[in-house]
Amino acid sequence: MNIKKKGFNIALDGLSGVGKSSIGCQVAKRLNFTFIDSGLFYRYIADRFYLDDTIQLNEIHLFKNKMIGSPSYYLQEIEFYLQEKTPQEELQIGQKASEISKVPEIRNIINEIIQTITKNGGYVVVGRDATIKILPNARVKLVLEADFEMRLYRRVKQLNAEEFVAKVFSDLLKRDVDSFDLVLEAKKVATIINTSNLSIKQVVARILSRISWVKYSDNNILHFIIFILFVFVYTLRAHFLEKIESN
Ligand SMILES: Nc1ncnc2c1ncn2[C@@H]1O[C@H](COP(=O)(O)OP(=O)(O)O)[C@@H](O)[C@H]1O
Numbered sequence: 001m002n003i004k005k006k007g008f009n010i011a012l013d014g015l016s017g018v019g020k021s022s023i024g025c026q027v028a029k030r031l032n033f034t035f036i037d038s039g040l041f042y043r044y045i046a047d048r049f050y051l052d053d054t055i056q057l058n059e060i061h062l063f064k065n066k067m068i069g070s071p072s073y074y075l076q077e078i079e080f081y082l083q084e085k086t087p088q089e090e091l092q093i094g095q096k097a098s099e100i101s102k103v104p105e106i107r108n109i110i111n112e113i114i115q116t117i118t119k120n121g122g123y124v125v126v127g128r129d130a131t132i133k134i135l136p137n138a139r140v141k142l143v144l145e146a147d148f149e150m151r152l153y154r155r156v157k158q159l160n161a162e163e164f165v166a167k168v169f170s171d172l173l174k175r176d177v178d179s180f181d182l183v184l185e186a187k188k189v190a191t192i193i194n195t196s197n198l199s200i201k202q203v204v205a206r207i208l209s210r211i212s213w214v215k216y217s218d219n220n221i222l223h224f225i226i227f228i229l230f231v232f233v234y235t236l237r238a239h240f241l242e243k244i245e246s247n
C-alpha cells in the first residue's frame with residue numbers, strides 16, 4: 001500500500017493480550033511505517049531505572065533527552081534489551097512496569113517522548129492509552145478487543161508459561177482492572193475490532209482496509225474542496241467578464 005509517510009499516524013489501543021503488538025508491528029511493516037510499542041518503554045524504564053524500590057527520575061529524564069535525540073537508535077536498543085529476557089524475567093519486568101505506570105510523571109515522560117518522535121507522522125503506536133493520551137490526534141484510531149479466556153490462552157502460549165498459568169491469570173486480571181477505564185474511553189473515539197475469532201492475518205487485513213477507507217475519504221474531501229473552489233473561481237470570472245462586457 002502506498003501511503004505518504006508525512007502527517008499520518010495510527011494509534012492502536014486495547015487491553016493486555018488483544019494483539020496490539022503483534023498486529024501493530026505487521027500493520028507498520030505493510031505500510032512501511034515505524035512501529036512503536038509504548039509498553040516496551042514502561043518495561044525498559046522499569047527494569048533499568050526502578051532499582052531497590054526506588055524510581056530514578058533523574059536517570060529517566062536523561063534517558064528521555066537521549067531518546068528524543070536519537071530515536072531510531074533507542075527504539076532498537078529498547079527492543080534488543082528486552083528480547084534477552086527469559087519468560088520468568090518478563091513476568092517480573094511486566095509487574096514492575098505496571099507499578100511505575102501508576103506514576104503520572106513517568107506516564108508524561110513516555111508520552112512526551114513518543115509525541116515528539118512521531119510529530120511528522122509515519123508511525124503505528126500501540127498501548128492501552130494510545131488513542132486518548134499518547135496520540136489523541138492520530139488520523140486512524142483503533143481499539144482491539146478479545147474475550148478474557150482467549151487473551152489468557154494467547155498470553156500463556158506466548159510466554160511459554162504453562163507452569164505459571166495462575167500467575168499469568170492474576171496478572172492479566174490486575175492489568176484489566178488498571179486499564180479498564182482508559183480502554184472504555186478509547187472505545188468512544190476509536191473503531192473497535194473484536195479479534196477473538198480472527199487470526200492475526202485477518203485483523204491486519206481489516207485494519208489495512210480501514211486505513212484505505214480513511215485515505216479514500218480524505219482524498220474525496222480534498223477533491224470536493226477543489227471542485228467547490230473551481231466553481232467559485234469560474235463563477236467569479238464569469239461575473240467579471242459580464243461586467244466588463246456591459247461597460
Ligand atoms: N488474532 C489473534 N489470533 C491468534 N493469536 C493472536 C492474535 N492476536 C494476538 N495473538 C497472539 O497473542 C499473543 C499476545 O499478543 P500481543 O500482540 O503481545 O498482545 P498485546 O500487545 O495486546 O498485549 C501473541 O503471542 C500473539 O501472537
Ligand SMILES: Nc1ccn([C@@H]2O[C@H](COP(=O)(O)OP(=O)(O)O)[C@@H](O)[C@H]2O)c(=O)n1
Pocket residue numbers: 015016017038039040042043094097098099101126127128129130175178
Ligand atoms: N501505554 C501503556 C503501555 C504499557 N503500560 C503499562 O506497562 C505494562 C507493560 O506493558 P505491555 O504493553 O508490555 O503490557 P501488556 O499490554 O501486554 O499488558 C502494562 O501492563 C501497563 O501497566 C501502560 O500503562 N501504558
